[in-house]
Structures are given as structure tokens and as C-alpha cells.
Amino acid sequence: MTDPVIRFIKSHPDARLPEPATPGSAGADLCAVMPDGVSAQIMRPGARLLLDTGLKVAVPEGYEMQIRPRSGLALKHGVTVLNTPGTIDSDYRGPLKVVLINHGEENFSVRTGDRIAQAVLAAVAPFRGVMVETLEETARGEGGFGSTGITTGAADAAP
Numbered sequence: 001m002t003d004p005v006i007r008f009i010k011s012h013p014d015a016r017l018p019e020p021a022t023p024g025s026a027g028a029d030l031c032a033v034m035p036d037g038v039s040a041q042i043m044r045p046g047a048r049l050l051l052d053t054g055l056k057v058a059v060p061e062g063y064e065m066q067i068r069p070r071s072g073l074a075l076k077h078g079v080t081v082l083n084t085p086g087t088i089d090s091d092y093r094g095p096l097k098v099v100l101i102n103h104g105e106e107n108f109s110v111r112t113g114d115r116i117a118q119a120v121l122a123a124v125a126p127f128r129g130v131m132v133e134t135l136e137e138t139a140r141g142e143g144g145f146g147s148t149g150i151t152t153g154a155a156d157a158a159p
């Protein structure tokens, strides 16, 4: 099976084609571009920032592009994608942007070319909703939000 081809165009001259870091990488790294006349954007602790990648993309029909965090940024700096996974719809033709948040204790600087997130292509399962009167019963029923405990059953049972 041949890989789907994804077409990008540059909306900024410094934009870089997203490429997987290694042949087996699930994600292709997304790089930031700075607005004209700006050399760096500083994120204070707690700040969120909408960053441009300088790209527009045509995601093939039947797919979405997910914008995911990079684990290195999360671990070393507390910086992550706020709306992870961000969704790029197949019919979206606007600028491909990334929403970062700085959960760290230090300022975090972003410059043109910095790899700020990664894009993963995912198949979409189309669905249509219908309103019904009842839903089929299951073993879980309405239990959720920790209803099965947070440790093993044995530990939970201990007094």
C-alpha cells in the first residue's frame, strides 16, 4: 500500500515541510514561524500562545491531522499542546496553527524553526447520530470516572 501524499503550501517563506524525524516516526515535526519583525515569542509560566507554522495543508478526505505535543518539550520545559490532539479537518484551508501552553516554572522562548509539536495522520470513522429511547445494557453500566478504583482490586479491598 502506498502512503497517502499530503500537499502543503507555504504561507510564510520560512515554513518547513513537516517530516518524520526517523523512518518509523508516527508524527512529522511541526516548526514555528515568527510574525514579521519578531525574533522570538516568550511564553511566561502559565501562558498560552497560538503559533503559526507558516503552512496550509490539504488533508485527504477520510483523514484528520492530529496536532500532538512533543514529549521532550513536556518533560524538560512543561510545554505542551493545550488542545491536544488538535484537529485539522480535511476541508480546512486556513493556516495550520499550534496552541501551546507553558506549565513550567520558567519562561519558554520560541523562534522560527523550533520544532513545537508533531502532526499525525489518522483515519476518521464517519458516523451519523440518531436519538433513541434506550441503550443496550453492559457490565459497566453507568460506572465511570474512577468507578473501578485506581489501584489493583486487592489493594482497594484492604481496610
Ligand SMILES: O=c1ccn([C@H]2C[C@H](O)[C@@H](COP(=O)(O)OP(=O)(O)OP(=O)(O)O)O2)c(=O)[nH]1
Pocket (backbone or CB within 6 Å): 067, 083, 086, 087, 088, 089, 090, 092, 095, 096, 097, 098, 099
Ligand atoms: O490545533 C489546531 C486546531 C485547529 N486548527 C484549525 C484546523 C481545524 O480544521 C480548524 C477548526 O478546528 P476546531 O474544529 O478544533 O475548532 P473549533 O473551535 O471547533 O472551531 P470551528 O467552529 O472553526 O470548527 O482550526 C489548527 O490550525 N490547529
